[in-house]
Amino acid sequence: MIPFLAVIDGLERSLLGVDDSEARLTALYEEHYRSVLSYVLLRAEQQTAEDITSETFLIAWRRLERVSEPPLPWLLGVARNLLRTQRRSRLRGKSLVERLAELAPADDVAEQVAERQVALDALANLSERDAEAVLLASWYGLSPAEAAKIAGCSARTFNVRLHRARRRLADALGLSRLTFQEQS
């Protein structure tokens, strides 16, 4: 028989007791903060994006046992849901590519700037969803199934978007098909 208070005490002890939760969250933060923020930045201004990212890790802390492996898709999914609830502060009427252009790291090498502009122009010709598919796959190395969850579609649909987008991009950029690595 487990007396009432023993249960409570056990609970409190287990919560107070030494555990590695803080180390775990710190590791998650160090490894994935940049990825989460870069994703949120596509949909929110800097300050809001940082706050949403902070909130994402707070939620990860509160539900540490639920953070799945690998954690990045889970974190991006939480961030996406938070973005949805922040309709007010979201960027209105700005396309993904316009936002990307704003965010592009400042660079003083003219050649890189020019190339980036070519890529942006090519992305601008894609649908928003196709462009997002390319970014999700390229920036985070997510599998189609993982990326599909974040994009809110099936893995199959995601694959279609990704292949179509990459093909068009490759065409637009005049890249040879040989350097265009198919993702399975």
Added chain:
Amino acid sequence: MNDLDELIASLRPDTEAAYLRRRESDLARAFAAPRRRSFFPRLRLAAVAAVPLVLTGVVAAVALAPDPSKDRVVMAASVQQLLSTRTGEAAIMVFLCKENLPVPECGGRTDNSAITEQQKEAVERALTTMTGVKNLTYMDKSAMYDRFLNDPQIGKDSMLRQIMTVEDMTEAFRVTMKPGADWQPVIERAQGMPGVANAVDQRKVEAPPRG
């Protein structure tokens, strides 16, 4: 640069400055926040009947830690039900299903879901029309949280005050009865309705052993 991936990767915004600026405060903020107890996935449910808490009518899913050598006993479910069942009051508490409440009445561990609005209305309708029922009050999560905070069984310094949040609460109906009425049919009726986790005669709730 003629590689598509490299080109796309070069569009990724710079987040290093934000990372350095926010790291300390973000982590401090998280660590200061209470954590949810969501031990379910890793724990197996122990025999609930072994626990006298059942007498309190609590849907106490007490779980044992996976590593018995640590001898940790942790509550898996619904600590607030266990605690907010104040003893001795002349009322029936009808606890409603919420998500992740792993009791068979709510669909068990894998298929559990919260009570729906229709089910809530059905329960309210069914109970208010029964003979002997004097009054029925719906208590939402925040009302249940107040009840929890004011529960004399919870010490002022109890860690539970810090870890429990409004979201951990279940909703409930508090039913009071007319003098001399038979309580049992009301309890049984409530207990049998979809979306109800448990119905408890609060007069029969025994005080937990202390010390």
